[in-house]
Amino acid sequence: MQNSEITRLFEELADLLEIQGENPFRIRAYRNAARTLGDLPESVSQIVADTTRQLEDLPGIGKDLAAKIQTIVTTGTLPQLEELRSVVPAGVVEMLRVPGLGPKKAAALFQQLQVTSLAELKTQCESGAVAKLKGFGAKTAQSILEGLAHLEQAGQRLYLAEVEPLAEELLAHLRRVPGVTRVEAAGSFRRRRETVGDLDLLALASDSAGVMQALAGHPAVEKVLQQGETKQRVRLKLGLEMDLRVVPAESYGAALQYFTGSKDHNIVVRQRAIERGLKLNEYGLFRGETRECGATEEEVYAAVGLPWIAPELREARREFDWAISGSLPTLIEPGDLKGDLHMHTTATDGAGTIREMIEAALARGLKYIAITDHSQRVSMANGLDAGRLRKHWAEIETIRADYPHIHVLKGIECDILEDATLDLPDDVLAEAEWVLAVLHYGLKQPAAQITRRLMTAIENPHVDAIGHLTGRLIGKRPAAEMDLPAVLQGMAQQGKWLEINAHPARLDADDLTVAQARELGIPVVINSDAHSVQGFEVLKYGVYQARRGGLSAADVMNTLAWGEFHRRLQRRRRADH
Ligand SMILES: [Zn+2]
Ligand SMILES: [Zn+2]
Structure with a gap:
């Protein structure tokens, strides 16, 4: 069982208990457990299977939670969860x-209007029934309708980070099947x-039936939906459908290119083939009935006069201009990162102490970090006022002396507050590094006010970078609206740096913004x-987003060795004073 499946069950349990109005402390414990397990780099199932290991050694996992995890891993569910599911409709x-x-x-809508689906919710909002409910009103009904529209747009997609570990496991599983020489994931997954x-x-x-049988037998597969000679469609327990195609060696590159997409990118590639009197499809590149090539992607691209293009760039944006002019960027790799400039500790809403975070960063091979706890406005996360912040910094100074590496x-x-001022006074910010x-x-x-707020920060000499620019949470909360060209223009003029927040739900700034920043x-x-x-694990998703924006290591400051990074930062800061 994947960690993400266990996480999902705990999230659902917490949701159900919350709808039932249960004890908030227990609910928080389940949510924290979900987060701990979600962040965990190793498999929880393996820890359970390993008799020398204890689940209780994991941070935030007590006896009760350990027992629940054990039950989930062995039975796939929890009795308590099943009971709640029978009372509260999905x-x-x-x-x-x-x-x-x-x-x-949600509970009020269910109990008073018997709403049990998003479709019914929409109908009841439109009929005016929701607006009449106690504690709702017309404004709430309207904002629910907007939320529904946003959800519809987001569709039934999962975060890349939720899918990647399972996809990697399935690929590894299939690579072990006798007779299998290559297996790769294509599609938007490959484009990251x-x-x-x-x-x-x-x-x-060599044996397509054997590969399909191996896939069907994997515990992550819920059901085989379709099976033919060379194609199999399955539903994964994670909630996704997956196609497996077994293709002949002479078509492998053409098929990989075809199924990687994007659609728009492939239209251009096919057009270039037509211009050369060729026909490109998933089976190969043909002149009349004769196959010219198709075994590798490289030869397919070469045949249409292009160098191989990294999947992350295949969106029909700038990649063809770059390819033709020989200026395709050498994209940044996850291993290029040497520092991390955004993390939290127990001083605010982090789960690790200063020492624990430093040691975890060291263990990951990072050479420099910045500890960036919240400022006072984030009271929910115990944000720091000037006094507590100065004490926190003094503590960092003492502790960091113990870590010369x-x-x-x-x-x-x-x-950046709603009234376009900063949450801490300049004299405090001036003491930050x-x-x-x-x-x-x-x-x-x-948009005008959001822009004004960002410009305040951009014009403040003490601000080094803008973090998670738009505040979006993918599929949950739309990006704040702003005059993006003006904001980026301002950042360029003031020498500010732009963060790609690697959290899988944020990935903010996004690929298009990053491309403009470049x-x-x-x-x-x-x-x-x-x-x-465990929070450092997500860094690679930020790197993927950077790759989609066409960034090389040289565009990303925390690929620099400490000495050079520090010089760049000092130069930035001097220019601003
Ligand atoms: Zn943060
Ligand atoms: Zn934040």
């Missing part, structure tokens, strides 16, 4: 996905899009926003 839990609709409101709607696997195998910056994640300015609240303000020469940093010692 459609009611689904309502929690509507932005701004919490468990209390931030969400995945379904999976496409391609295999090169890593540089630790005294940082702050400073809120790294200031990340961010929007957390008032994300629905008009054009403007805005330096980028890729940060984990780690809230625990």
Whole structure:
């Protein structure tokens, strides 16, 4: 069983209990457990299977939770969960996905209007019934309708980070099947899009029935939906459908190119084939009836006069211009990162102490980090006022002296308030070694005000970088609206750096914004926003987003060795004073 499946069950349990109005402490314990397991780099199932290991050794996992995890791993569910599911329809839990609709409101809608699905919710909002409910009103009904529209747009896609571990496991599983020489995932997964709607696997195998049998037998597969000679469609327990195609060696490259997409990219590639009197399809590149090539992607691209193009760039944006002019960027790799400039500790809402975070960063091979706890506005996360922040920094100074092999910056994640002022005074910010300015609240303000807020931060000499630029949570909360060209222009002029927040739900700034930042020469940093010692695991998703934006290692400041990074940061700061 995948960690993400266990996480999902705990999230569902917490949702159900919340709808039932249960004890908030227990609910939080389940949510924290979900987060701990979700962040965990190793398989929980394996820990359970290993008699020398104890689940209780994991942070935040007590006796009760350990027993529940054990039950989930061995039975696939929990009696308590099954009981709750029988009382609260799945459609009611689904309502929690509507932005701004919490468990209390979902419970009220269920109990008073018998709403049990998103479709019914929409009808009741439109009929005016929701507006009449106590505690709702016309404004709430309207915002629920907007939330529903946003959800529809997002569709049934999972975060890349939820799918990648399972996809890798399935690929490894199939590679072990005798007679299999190659297996790869194509589609938007290979292009490292931030969400995945379904999976496409391609295999090169001497015995196609054997590969399909191996896939059907994998515990992550819920059901075989379709099976032919060379194609199999399955439903995964994770909630995705997946196609496996077994293709002949002479077609492998053409098929990989075809199924990787994007559609728009492939239209251009096919057009170039036609211009050369060729025909390109998933079976190969043909002149009349004769196959010219198709075994590798490289030869397919070469035949249409192009160098091989990295999958992340295949969106019909700039890649063809670059390819033709010989200026395709050498994209950044996950291993290029040497630092991480955004993380939290127990001083605010992190689960690790300063020491634990430093040691975890060291263990990952990072050479420098910035500790950036929250400022006071984020009271929910116990944000720091000037006094507590100075004490926190003093503590960092003492502790970092014990770690000569890593540089630790005294940082702050400073809120940009709704009234376009910063959450901490300039004299405090001046003492920081790294200031990340961010929007957390008032994300629905008009574009002009959001822009004004960001410009305040950009014009403040102490601010080094703008974190999670738009505040979006993919599929849950839309990006704040702003005059993006003006914001980026301002950042370029003021020498500010732009963060790619690597959290799988954020990946903010997104690929298009990052591409624009590259054009403007805005330096980028890729940060984990780690809230625990496992939180660094997500860094690679930030790197994928950077690749989709066409970034090389040289565009990303935290690929630099410490000495050069520090010089760049000092230069940035001097220019600003
Ligand atoms: Zn934040
Ligand atoms: Zn943060």
